[in-house]
Amino acid sequence: MSHGAKKHDTVDGLTSGEAFAAAERNAVYRAIATRRDVRGEFLPDPICEEALSRMLTAAHQAPSVGLSQPWDFILIRDKETRARIARIFADANAEAAIRFPADRQAQYRSLKLQGILSAPLNICVTSDPKRGGPVVLGATHMTDTDLFSTVCAIQNLWLAARAEGIGVGWVSILHEDRVKAVLDIPDRLRLVGYLCVGHVSGFHERPELEKRGWRERDDLALHLHQERWTAPKPASE
Ligand SMILES: Cc1cc2nc3c(=O)[nH]c(=O)nc-3n(C[C@H](O)[C@H](O)[C@H](O)COP(=O)(O)O)c2cc1C
Numbered sequence: 001m002s003h004g005a006k007k008h009d010t011v012d013g014l015t016s017g018e019a020f021a022a023a024e025r026n027a028v029y030r031a032i033a034t035r036r037d038v039r040g041e042f043l044p045d046p047i048c049e050e051a052l053s054r055m056l057t058a059a060h061q062a063p064s065v066g067l068s069q070p071w072d073f074i075l076i077r078d079k080e081t082r083a084r085i086a087r088i089f090a091d092a093n094a095e096a097a098i099r100f101p102a103d104r105q106a107q108y109r110s111l112k113l114q115g116i117l118s119a120p121l122n123i124c125v126t127s128d129p130k131r132g133g134p135v136v137l138g139a140t141h142m143t144d145t146d147l148f149s150t151v152c153a154i155q156n157l158w159l160a161a162r163a164e165g166i167g168v169g170w171v172s173i174l175h176e177d178r179v180k181a182v183l184d185i186p187d188r189l190r191l192v193g194y195l196c197v198g199h200v201s202g203f204h205e206r207p208e209l210e211k212r213g214w215r216e217r218d219d220l221a222l223h224l225h226q227e228r229w230t231a232p233k234p235a236s237e
Pocket of ligand 1: 112114170173208
């Protein structure tokens with residue numbers, strides 16, 4: 001930016017590199033910190049269409065490898081379709097429970113892990129690895145990058161939803177092939193996220209899995225490394 005340019009002028013298509021004003025910055029961090037995975041607090045109220053459109057636009061503004069935009073969003077409102085997905089979840093969830101150690105299975109079964117029928121809208125998010133053509137800039141060596149891009153889109157949607165006062169719950173305890181069959185999703189596409197979306201009675205203050213004693217959020221320090229990856233210190237140190 002030239003020295004004479006005003007704060008919000010654009011020069012050569014560049015906007016200012018200055019930080020957001022404090023209130024705007026705080027709003028971004030507030031959406032991040034208060035976003036929750038919602039399962040049991042959905043209200044049946046129809047979703048505000050303008051808010052939904054803003055959320056989907058936010059998702060579509062996500063970064064994507066080679067600008068390939070590999071995502072598609074299938075909006076599912078039909079109750080019978082959602083009931084079919086709920087049955088797929090029930091089967092997968094029963095299989096999931098027995099994979100945990102015996103002393104955790106009862107607790108696992110007590111957790112509510114989806115709101116497929118109670119949320120008025122479900123969004124199935126898929127990823128097309130061929131969307132960018134046979135060779136995609138940036139995906140030549142790390143071949144999962146279309147999936148990473150689609151996850152970025154989901155996170156944008158999740159944060160935008162929080163700012164709109166709309167809850168999102170991600171359901172991954174599903175048989176991908178069965179969901180794809182129900183929703184006519186072509187073979188080459190991957191199912192990345194199955195989201196339950198709706199207005200809520202409230203957001204949990206902290207992750208529900210923490211509140212229900214399943215697992216705690218770690219200190220950031222445990223996940224930080226300097227210069228190279230280092231093994232975690234044993235608990236006794
Ligand atoms: C890829 C992914 C898959 C998830 N799948 C499920 C799921 O099947 N059921 C569920 O209840 N929560 C699911 N979650 C939500 C996580 O459990 C949740 O994000 C985590 O416990 C932290 O809570 P918070 O999102 O409220 O901060 C999933 C989250 C991600 C990112």
